[in-house]
Amino acid sequence: NAGVTQTPKFRVLKTGQSMTLLCAQDMNHEYMYWYRQDPGMGLRLIHYSVGEGTTAKGEVPDGYNVSRLKKQNFLLGLESAAPSQTSVYFCASKPRKLAGLTGELFFGEGSRLTVL
Amino acid sequence: DQQVKQNSPSLSVQEGRISILNCDYTNSMFDYFLWYKKYPAEGPTFLISISSIKDKNEDGRFTVFLNKSAKHLSLHIVPSQPGDSAVYFCAASARNQGAQKLVFGQGTRLTINP
Numbered sequence: 653n654a655g656v657t658q659t660p661k662f663r664v665l666k667t668g669q670s671m672t673l674l675c676a677q678d679m680n681h682e683y684m685y686w687y688r689q690d691p692g693m694g695l696r697l698i699h700y701s702v703g704e705g706t707t708a709k710g711e712v713p714d715g716y717n718v719s720r721l722k723k724q725n726f727l728l729g730l731e732s733a734a735p736s737q738t739s740v741y742f743c744a745s746k747p748r749k750l751a752g753l754t755g756e757l758f759f760g761e762g763s764r765l766t767v768l
Numbered sequence: 769d770q771q772v773k774q775n776s777p778s779l780s781v782q783e784g785r786i787s788i789l790n791c792d793y794t795n796s797m798f799d800y801f802l803w804y805k806k807y808p809a810e811g812p813t814f815l816i817s818i819s820s821i822k823d824k825n826e827d828g829r830f831t832v833f834l835n836k837s838a839k840h841l842s843l844h845i846v847p848s849q850p851g852d853s854a855v856y857f858c859a860a861s862a863r864n865q866g867a868q869k870l871v872f873g874q875g876t877r878l879t880i881n882p
Contacts, residue, residue, distance in 0.1 A: 656811070685869070687872075692874055694772075694872040694874040694875050695812070695872040696872070710869065742812070756814045757812075757814070758814075759811030759813070761810055761811045
């Protein structure tokens with residue numbers, strides 16, 4: 653059981669380039685999230701999705717776009733990368749059945765992105 | 769505006785002693801609180817949680833205490849073991865809000881010394 657898988661694990665971009673991070677989960681979870689982790693800032697929510705075909709903005713959505721065309725996949729896109737987007741990105745998922753009972757998220761291993 | 773704050777970036781504790789990690793929050797709508805543990809190059813993993821209707825939850829060596837009036841929670845680890853060395857994140861959510869988004873603190877790096 654792979655859980656939550658993120659690709660790529662590492663990427664170096666030049667300012668202005670575009671890229672997509674892929675998150676795939678095999679747990680049939682309805683909710684999916686993208687967070688970024690920066691030193692001294694903890695994890696901040698970028699975008700999230702409560703189901704296939706739906707997305708919503710989190711705390712720091714500017715400069716990012718997302719899509720949830722399939723239930724198991726949640727894509728995070730950077731159209732024109734900036735050095736301020738250098739960070740470690742984490743994808744997470746959660747089943748809806750637990751939504752009212754717990755807030756436990758299942759995280760991927762992270763994707764380290766450097767923008768030069 | 770940091771709604772969840774962990775004011776200690778790091779903590780060093782001797783093996784076998786108690787580790788106490790602290791967390792403060794400002795949003796009175798938060799009613800569910802969690803602690804996550806993170807090792808280098810791995811994603812955070814869930815450790816323990818507490819609902820606002822309780823003031824204590826215990827799971828083995830880990831106990832979380834919640835003081836709603838002070839908007840403060842703490843994680844106690846006793847006895848501390850070398851494998852507990854990691855970054856610990858406090859998180860909070862308001863369950864009546866859609867998607868139960870988690871708001872995280874900055875993290876505290878715990879080092880257990882042999």
